[in-house]
Amino acid sequence: MTTHTALIVDDEPDIRDLLEITLTRMGIKTLTAPDLASALSLLKKHNPQLCLTDMNLPDGNGIELVQWIQQHLPATPVAVITAYGSMDTAIESLKAGAFDFVSKPVELSRLRELVTSALKLTKPDSAVDDATDDPGLLLGNSSQIKRLRNQTRKLARSQAPVFISGESGSGKELVARMIHMQGPRSDAPFIAVNCGAIPSELMESEFFGHKKGSFTGAVENKDGLFRSADGGTLFLDEVADLPLAMQVKLLRAIQEKAVRPVGDTKELPVDIRLLSATHKDLAELVQEGSFRQDLFYRINVIELAVPPLRDRTDDIALLANHILGRIAQEYECEAASLTQDAVDRLKEHDFPGNVRELENILERAFTLCDADKISASDLHLGSTATDGSTNRSISATSEACPTLIPEGDIDLEGYLESIERQAIQKALEATRWNKTAAAKKLGISFRALRYRLKKLGME
Incomplete structure (x- = not known):
């Protein structure tokens, strides 16, 4: 079992003793230093897995020690001990790169939690x-x-x-x-x-x-x-x-x-x-x-x-292929791929909705493309919300299940979903549950029907 080593830096002997006893009982070997100079000397000789330092030291402060460790021993987490109520000081130490902070008087339960969390960061180089x-x-x-x-x-x-x-x-x-x-x-x-x-x-x-x-x-x-x-x-x-x-x-x-x-x-x-x-x-x-x-x-x-998608267009093809693979797996269909003109069209798009918009575009195109290839025309970019995919869906559902829009407030999404469900049900019954024939009757691709059946829970 690997024994961890911790460096304790505090100019008050009583605090050093308390921390040393607590960490020793946790099975941790300890080194102690009363000031910044002694701490730096020990850090250069040893490679501790953790450092606990008081904020106020006789020859400097804990922030300087945090900054030194960040530069020379970045794998060593350092926690700062602050005076009670010194939230500004604690935040300053976190910004400098401290792992965490604990306030005086030190609560031993809180200290043990902090130490346990910090030591989880200790990993082999590989x-x-x-x-x-x-x-x-x-x-x-x-x-x-x-x-x-x-x-x-x-x-x-x-x-x-x-x-x-x-x-x-x-x-x-x-x-x-x-x-x-x-x-x-x-x-x-x-x-x-x-x-x-x-x-x-x-x-x-x-x-x-x-x-x-x-x-x-x-x-x-x-x-x-x-x-x-x-x-x-x-x-x-x-x-x-x-x-x-x-x-x-x-x-x-x-x-x-x-x-x-x-x-x-x-x-x-x-x-x-x-x-x-x-x-x-x-x-x-x-x-x-x-x-x-x-x-x-x-x-x-x-x-x-987090950068917007339009600032990293080189990632679009990779993201698109990952999304298409996930969609195919989710709806148990064969995966589709993008043609080069589709990739080029996506790279030209501004993507105000970023990756979420890319997912929506590809999910729609996935249901409309033929022969497992998504071309630029399948993306329907640059058109209005009632583009080809919506028109095709509405015309298909309206033809198969003509109905009137009810008066008053309605849940539009749920209402359209119910129409779509009825239309698919009628098409399947009319073709004796032949999905290929039902898709043709609905004016959509077989892939689109498979997708909708899965999405509507009709399988």
Whole structure:
């Protein structure tokens, strides 16, 4: 069994002794230093798997030590010990590259959690090399995507809150998942939530949980998102959509590392890595007064920008082939491929919806193409929403199942789906369930029929 070594840097003998005893009981060998100079000397002689340093040292500060380790021993996580309530100092250390921080007086349970997480980052060199070559969820060979993958690997080694910026559909949640998967919390839950999709009156209960009977409809205890993510990562997507009242409560939960369920009288500790994202300009919203500045600084310790698809067109062919393979597998059809004119047309497109738009375009083209080849004309780019695919679908369903649009408010998507389902059912019955003949009767390809049967759950 490998014995880990940790360097403890603090000018107070009592603190050094406390940390040394705690780590020794965890089976960790310790080195101690009372000042920055001694710490640097030990770091040069040894290669510890962890460093714990006080922020205030007689001949310097913990930030200088963090920066030195980042430059010379980047594989060694370093945690900073800060004075109670010194949140600005803690954030400064995280920005400098610290793995995490712990406040005085040191809570031993919190310290043990931190040490355990930090030591999970210790991997053999071969494992690090393999991770460097693995694209994971972020496919692409462009310089932008390679840089993004490298940034996610570095950020995975920290517990600093990360704000992921980027346009809609650019892959912000994939980036968040990559940070989680490559970090010490990878075995724990990754909980993603769209803040804009939660009704404001239910938001506190969704985030923090509630006690049974605390309000009408609370028929049982609920953990909430924070406690569900305990030990893991909580990803707040579209964080800009949080109402101001909820922003105050969220800030307290982040700072105190604890939540109070609705109807409860006490706070419950939680240990999460916080990642957040939005396609909106959060700094501008702060200026407008619709987003709290203190919360902005707390979640935006490190900002990571995801490039739009139009800035990495060299990745389009690779992404398209991956998406088409996934679609074929999902709908149990033969895979289709793009012709060169289709690839060229995709590279010319501006992609305001980014990778999500590419997925939608290819899914539509997949159902319409012939002979397993998608040409530029199958993409229907540059046309209106009622393009060829929609017209063909509507004309086919209308002919097979003529009906009147009902008056009043309707669920348009569900209504059109029901028409499509009826049309396919009638076509299959008329052809005695011969799918090839039914597709011809509907005026669509056999592939399109297979796709729709799978999508509508009619198989």
